[in-house]
Amino acid sequence: MRLRVSIALMAAACASWSCATATGPTPPVVTPAGVRFVFEHGDARSVALAGSFNQWSISSHPMSRAGSSGAWTAVVALPPGEHLFMYVVDGARWISPPLAEDYSDDGFGARNGIVVVRSNDR
Amino acid sequence: MIARRAVTALAVVACALAAPAPGAAQSVPASEREALVRLIVDRGGRAEDADALIDHANAAGAKGLPVTPLTNKIREGIAKGHEPARIDALIQQLTGHLESADRMIRDLPQPPGAAGREASVTLLADAFFSGVTGDEVNEIRRLSQAPGGAPISPDGLAGAAKGLSFIKEARLSATEGAAVMSEAARGGFRSLDMVDLGREIKRRERDFREGRATLRALREAIARGSRPEQLLRERRTRNTDRPATPRRDPATRPEPAARPERPRPPDRPDRPERPEATRTR
Numbered sequence: 001m002r003l004r005v006s007i008a009l010m011a012a013a014c015a016s017w018s019c020a021t022a023t024g025p026t027p028p029v030v031t032p033a034g035v036r037f038v039f040e041h042g043d044a045r046s047v048a049l050a051g052s053f054n055q056w057s058i059s060s061h062p063m064s065r066a067g068s069s070g071a072w073t074a075v076v077a078l079p080p081g082e083h084l085f086m087y088v089v090d091g092a093r094w095i096s097p098p099l100a101e102d103y104s105d106d107g108f109g110a111r112n113g114i115v116v117v118r119s120n121d122r
Numbered sequence: 123m124i125a126r127r128a129v130t131a132l133a134v135v136a137c138a139l140a141a142p143a144p145g146a147a148q149s150v151p152a153s154e155r156e157a158l159v160r161l162i163v164d165r166g167g168r169a170e171d172a173d174a175l176i177d178h179a180n181a182a183g184a185k186g187l188p189v190t191p192l193t194n195k196i197r198e199g200i201a202k203g204h205e206p207a208r209i210d211a212l213i214q215q216l217t218g219h220l221e222s223a224d225r226m227i228r229d230l231p232q233p234p235g236a237a238g239r240e241a242s243v244t245l246l247a248d249a250f251f252s253g254v255t256g257d258e259v260n261e262i263r264r265l266s267q268a269p270g271g272a273p274i275s276p277d278g279l280a281g282a283a284k285g286l287s288f289i290k291e292a293r294l295s296a297t298e299g300a301a302v303m304s305e306a307a308r309g310g311f312r313s314l315d316m317v318d319l320g321r322e323i324k325r326r327e328r329d330f331r332e333g334r335a336t337l338r339a340l341r342e343a344i345a346r347g348s349r350p351e352q353l354l355r356e357r358r359t360r361n362t363d364r365p366a367t368p369r370r371d372p373a374t375r376p377e378p379a380a381r382p383e384r385p386r387p388p389d390r391p392d393r394p395e396r397p398e399a400t401r402t403r
Contacts, residue, residue, distance in 0.1 A: 025370075050201065052194065052198075055157075055194075055197055055201075056197055056198045056201035056202070057201070058201065086202075092203075094202050094203075098370065099369070099370055100369060101369065102321065102324070102325075102369055103369060104252070105251075105252075106198065106202075107195065107212045107215070107216075107251070108198075108199060108202060108204050108208065108212065110202075116321070118318075
């Protein structure tokens with residue numbers, strides 16, 4: 001009985017580990033529909049995208065949970081140019097993107113991610 | 123006929139008067155002030171704190187400096203929950219960079235229109251914020267002036283300075299970086315092209331650091347007439363559904379200590395620290 005429980009626990013742990021590592025952090029990608037942002041945070045109740053394109057609003061660009069993998073996604077139409085962004089978890093925790101095209105110091109001790117939309121990208 | 127000419131002349135004068143003069147005083151719009159006050163109150167702060175920050179932005183605007191980068195930073199700071207004193211310190215720093223940028227842009231012989239001037243001042247101030255110095259900008263200006271040629275334009279100088287900021291962030295030679303950007307300016311690269319070129323150099327920093335590419339060779343290629351689309355070909359032809367080669371946030375990179383520790387031979391002498399320049403980023 002104890003062995004079965006151990007095996008089940010190991011299987012569950014492996015499954016969650018593979019989910020977490022199969023995709024990994026993903027940088028923003030320019031698509032025809034807009035820039036696709038993907039952020040992984042399994043414990044979050046909500047995740048929002050905040051940046052220079054929405055005046056750092058924590059409510060205007062909520063991200064959607066994608067399945068049960070802990071990934072959150074949003075597709076945002078952005079004009080050509082350089083855009084700064086961060087992720088906001090549960091309306092309060094500002095998190096620097098794990099991956100981005102580039103980063104810049106925000107002047108407050110954190111780093112904003114940068115996504116560049118080029119005019120020939122769209 | 124005379125009446126038509128008179129009307130045309132009056133229209134021209136009216137347009138000239140209506141257009142904002144370069145460096146004209148600016149102020150934070152009332153709607154922006156209300157939005158910032160609402161934001162700080164929503165975050166549990168006091169309206170007076172927002173007013174004080176906005177007053178500093180208005181003081182900068184009264185000197186003819188652009189207020190938008192300042193209000194953007196105030197908004198970012200409030201949204202991220204930072205203390206007003208910390209935001210204020212940053213605003214003062216940014217104002218200093220804007221003043222330096224404004225002086226340099228005014229000093230150029232080709233003053234652009236108000237909108238172009240503001241964009242140039244903002245971009246140049248951003249380059250200063252990223253670590254470019256006034257001396258380096260002056261060097262770009264000096265080197266970009268071909269004998270008998272036109273002096274660098276304000277937006278060209280700002281773009282070259284911003285491009286140099288990426289080269290400095292990649293910890294490559296600022297002197298050679300300034301030479302690359304000056305050559306690009308002489309070669310007629312647009313401001314955005316120079317920004318892109320600097321960013322591309324930073325993206326390939328390992329190639330430059332490890333000798334597979336050199337800033338000197340890049341400058342010579344530009345001098346021979348290579349165009350931005352040739353230098354940036356790899357990036358420009360990249361499929362849009364693929365991300366640009368991403369960088370990992372330096373703050374979240376796994377530290378070597380996170381790896382399983384191996385026992386160390388007891389009689390092994392301590393190795394010297396690796397020099398900063400060779401650290402893998």
